Amino acid sequence: MHERLRRAIVAGSFRNGERLNERQLAEMLGVSTTPVKDAIRKLESEGLVRTEARRGVFVEFSARQALEMALGRAALESVMTHIAANHISDSEIVEMARLIDEMEHATDHSALEDLVNLNEAYHGMIHRISGCAYLERRLDGQRMYDHAQRIALLAVNSERRQGFVEHQGIFAALAAHDPALAEQRMRSHIVRSAKSHVRQVFGADAEGLAYDE
Structure with a gap:
């Protein structure tokens, strides 16, 4: 309920x-x-x-609140991605590559439930690799929003495609041990997704809530 x-x-x-x-x-x-x-x-x-x-x-859920929640997540998770790029091991790169392959298959076949689960596993793996238990706890309070946002966005084919390309780019930066690029790509991914969700849900009410990175 x-x-x-x-x-x-x-x-x-x-x-x-x-x-x-x-x-x-x-x-x-x-x-x-x-x-x-x-x-x-x-x-x-x-x-x-x-x-x-x-x-x-x-x-109590406005366009501004939704964007603020996403910006908070972007700030925390991009830092975790930066740290993960410095710590990721060869075996973890292989593991994440397999996850990317599964995400591509789910994207190609419009398997929404699988794709939502794989998205959460992907982000969860980055959190684990970063070892930032404190920052991960800070994210706990809005997991419900992140999950609901994924369900709404990934139901749209163009969003599934765009999200997969962005996840590929983040993975490439992690595998290259490029923390600055990994951080920037994660932040861009989360902010872009959030803007899309705000427009999807709030329509005209989202106008004027621009956020430029």
Whole structure:
């Protein structure tokens, strides 16, 4: 229940500021109000809804918030990629090359679920190679957004292709032990993807939220 509502909010099914009616949600989802209340409490802890006394529960997910979350991720993950480029071993390069091959196959065959899982494995491997446990914990708070964003973006063929090319480029920089290039490519990949997702979800509401690297 929590995951379904989270994905719906991040995908734009509910607009920023929209009031959520627990009873209507329960009827729509075919459940009692108890799991809906539990889900809303979790969403509030994640910053995706807010509760106002005597007024109700409201969606708290705007184009600006989505972009800010992505910029935070880009800052952390690009640093981790920089460090990983200095530490990656020959065996890890071989392992990541196999992962890239699997991603290419999933991209060619539009295997969305596989591609989402492979994307997360790819980024997770870079985190592991970097050894930055502290920075990885800082990313934990928005994994739900990253996951939902991947599902939405990778459903679009052009995004699947562009994302794969970018992952190839990041891998090439890692394999070449070029930390500056690996960092720059990871940052560019995350920011570009985020802008695409913001436009996909918020449309005209995303205008004016430019971020130039």
